[in-house]
Amino acid sequence: MTKATTEAMNSKGGFQMSRRRLILGGSLIAGALVVGYSVTHPTQVVGAILQGGGQDPEPSAFGPFIRIGADGWVTVVNKHQEMGQGIHAGLAAMVAEELDADWDRVRVVEAHGNFRAYGPQFTAGSGSVAGNWDLLRNAGSAARAMFVAAAALRWDVAQESIMVLDGVVSHLGSDETATFAELLEEASRQPAPETPTLKQAQVYRLIGADRVRRKDSLPKSTGAQIYTQDVQLPGMLTAMVARSPRFGGKLTSFDAGEARKIEGVVDVFEIETGVAVVADGAFAAHRGREALKIEWDDRDAETRSSPELVRWHHEIGEGRSDVKPSAFQTIGDAKAAFGPDAIEFAIDFPYLAHAPMETVDCVARVDGWSVEIVSGSQMPTIDQVQAARVALTLPGKVDIKVLPAGGSFGRRGVMSADYLVECVRIAKRTDGAPVKLIWTREDDITGGYYRPMAHHRAWVELGPDGFPARWRHHVVAQPLLPIGSDFSIEGVRDSPYFATASVVDGQVFAPSCPVPVQFWRSVGHSHTAMAMEHIVDQLALRAGRDPADYRRALYEKAGATRRLAVLDELRRRAGWSEPIESDWARGMAVHESFGTVVGQVAEVRLVDGRPSVRRVVGVVDCGVAISPDQIAAQMEGGVGYGLSAALHGAVTLKDGLVQETNFDRYKVLRMNEMPAVETHIMASAERPSGMGEPGVPPIAPAVANAILALTGAPTQALPFRRVGDPPNARLFGKAS
Structure with a gap:
């Protein structure tokens, strides 16, 4: 425990210190977790934030992902972004299991952006834990062998x-024992095996155990965790940007006269995305921005x-x-005409904001060829390239403290690293002074990069057996993305619900629009699951079949x-078969995303015409369950996030x-x-798959299918409208 943390506790064990004092007192002393590196004074902590020249301190003899201190603590280096999904638990458990470390003496620190040490760094596709299954187990096993x-x-x-x-090494034929700390110097001189021997699942002591809990709960609970909003540096300025209120609008002119009169405003100037106001604090920057007089050119803007x-x-x-x-x-003759018996389905989905609790923010300093950045960077490798492009330097000269x-x-x-580039x-205009850019909540919600608006339209003909014959x-x-995979069709393409169809004609339309869009939790699955699972329930109703039985038959036919x-x-x-x-x-949905199959049943009733959900039962097959507690947490979080969008978003x-x-x-x-959310994990010996996102897609269709069971009325748009209102009337107006 650091001196500052000790001072923060009163005689009753409570914390009496502000978040910012805790920040300067010890939370960012990541250096204390690596061999031979210690920061003990608050002023050194501040300096350490923007020092290091692009390299993490103290390279380790045990590889880039494991550091073992002279005190015996094992530190796992996380090259991904921890944004609340709790990846610390799984990453630490994989290392500790193979290393046979003491779980209570294992911790996790965030890596800098460092392509040379860690390879491509990005956090996406629910792949942080799943993508490190081999790498971190091998790292732990190799360190153990040393x-x-x-x-x-x-x-x-x-x-x-x-x-x-x-964490104790013993000789079976004698009383000889030594801790990791006692063997550290000798072990660090041993060569690491090229092909470490990994444990068999039946001898796991940590992986799959309930004691594998996240490692960052304490600092987050006490307010000691540092976020970008908390960073304070000597001479740091704060910036806000006035951007076009319409997407695609361009700056015509601005008058900064009144803004410059605001006490604390240091400078006002044009940048590519609008007008930047730089001040000695957030309040002055905000007041200065409000005082600007700006004219915008909306000729190329979205005005619909x-x-x-x-x-x-x-x-x-x-x-x-x-x-x-x-x-x-x-499949088959895609040009075949659909007859009058074809059932038509149409479902609309709105733009959705991400709305994280911490709005986007960044601290940057530009000093000649060198760029130093502190940010909750989700894609450090991409961010380094984009920052270098703007600063006219090389990516290797951009140091990102994540x-x-x-x-x-x-x-x-x-991918454009928009706020970081801003x-x-x-920072290029502040003569070497560090700058913190802040997006307000209003900036965050009105500023774009939304989950795309989407529309699904399907025509299905049923065969004599009641199953799809043409789709x-x-x-x-x-x-x-401008090129590459189309995420709009994930969850539709190769659906098992096509198993009985002799004709499948899948088409995707990619319209261009000035409204900027971005990956949103579960990406395309956030709307494709709703479309497919709700269509299937309607087909089961047409066929006079129980929705679960109907799915089961299709799954059997699809293998x-x-x-x-x-x-x-x-x-x-x-x-499912019990009275209610x-x-x-009850409504059901089963969907696969990011290699994980999730099934959910929602219990729903209508209150004043709107759905109220009291219970969600979830079953998940995500391969080896490294941290069951965290899997349950992700299911609960996914249900909450998906239900929030379905009811209100x-x-x-x-x-x-x-x-x-x-808000x-x-x-x-x-x-x-x-x-209430109940999570049940299927036993599996398969490789772990993603869990950060798969809990989101099934909840909206599960609720929609419960409403269908209650009323016989399909859901034609999200968010859920009041039953009886015309489709789209609640938020879109009479669109069709």
């Missing part, structure tokens, strides 16, 4: 007679309203526009064994102006709306 070799040399015994348990955009998406999906489709799946972020859900992973542009599916959504297992477990755990009160209904435009500016209008789930 301690075994050192002990064998010290005691002149065979390595096979050495055992390691909870949401009802017009919905109509446009409908026209595209019906083939009544000049936006040409691309085929994403074709801090945990107070949420992201994809917002901090923009900060670097401003035509059109997806309309702005593309997330979808994992979905079958999840479905059967879900039916059992949720009491007359004003309640929508960014709407009026004449191109975003109507939601804060009063962009509503999020309230505590009284959160259902």
Whole structure:
């Protein structure tokens, strides 16, 4: 415990210190966790934030991901972004299991942006834990082998007679023992094995155990965790940017006369995205920005309203526009006409903001060729390249200190590194002084990079057996990348629900629009799961079949064994066949994303025409369950995030102006709306798969299917409207 932390505790054990004092007192003393590196004074902590020349301190003899201190503590270096998803638990457990470390003496620190040491650094696709399954287990096993070799040399015994348990190395034939700390110097001189021997699952002591809990709970609970908003540096300035209120608008002119009169305002100047106001604090920067007089050129801006955009998406999906489709799946004669018995489905999805608790922010300093950045960077490798491009330097001259972020859900992973680039542009104009760029909540919600608006339109013909014989599916959504994969169709392409169809005609339309879009938690699955799972329930209703039985038959025909297992477990755990009160209904959804199959059953009733969810039962197959407690937490968080969007989430435009500016209008789930969530994990020996996002997609269709069971009325748009209102009337106007 650091001196500052000790001082922060009163005689009753409570904390009496502000967050900012704690910041300067010890939270960012990551250096104390690495061999031979210690920072003990608050002023040194401040200096350490922007020092290091692009390299993490103290390279380790045990590889880039493990550091073992002279005190015996094991530090796991996390090259990914911790943004609340709790990856510390899984990453630490993989190392500690193979190393046979004492779990209570294992901790995790964030890596700098360092391509040479860690390779490409990005956090996406629920891949942080799953993507390190081999790497970190091998790292832990190799470090263990080095301690075994050192002990064998010290005691002149065979390595096979050495055992390691909870950070203590022992010789089975004698009383010789040594801790990691006592063997550290000798172990660090041993060569690491090229192909370490990994444990078999049956001898795991940590992986899969309930004691594997996240390692960052204490600092977050006490306020000691540092986020970018907390960083304070000598001489640091604060910046805010006035941006066009319409997407695609350009700056015509501005008058900064009144802004410069605001006490604390240091400078005002134009940058590529608007007008930057630089001040000696956030309050002055905000007041200065409010005092600006700006004229915008909206000739190339988005000026339509949401009802017009919905109509446009409908026209595209019906083939009544000049936006040409691309085929994403074709079975049989895709040009075959669909007859009058074809059932037509249409579902609309709004733009969604990410709305993390910590809005995007960044601290940057530009000094000649060198750029130093502190930020909750989700893609440090991309951010280094973009920062170097703007600063006219090399990526290797850009040092990014990655801090945990107070949420992201994809917002901090923009390929253009928009907010970080803004900060670097401003820092180029401040004569070497560090600058903190802050986006306010209003900036965050009105500033774009949303989950795309989307429209699904499908036509399905049923065969004599009641299963799909022909399926035509059109997806309309702005593309997330200019080239490469189209994320709009993940969750539709190769669906097991196509198993009985002799004709499948899948087409995706990618319209261009000035509204900027971005990856959003679960990406395309956030709307494709709703479309597919709700269509299937409607088909089951048409066929007079129980929705679970209907799915089961399709999964059997498709050979979808994992979905079958999840479905059967879900039916059992949720009491699917058991009676329920007359004003309640159960709805089901089963969806696979990021290699993980999740099934959810929601218990729903209508209150004043709107859905109220009291219980959600989830079953998950995510391969080896490294941290069951964290898997349950991710399921609960995914349900909360997905349900929040399904009940309330929508960014709407009026004449191109975003109507939601804060949480009063962009509503999020309230505590009284959160259902009880039960999570059941399927036993598996397969490689672990993603868990940060797969809990999100099934909740909206599970609720929609419960409403269908209650009313017989399909859901045609999200967020859920009041039952009885016309489709889209609640937030989009009469769009169709």
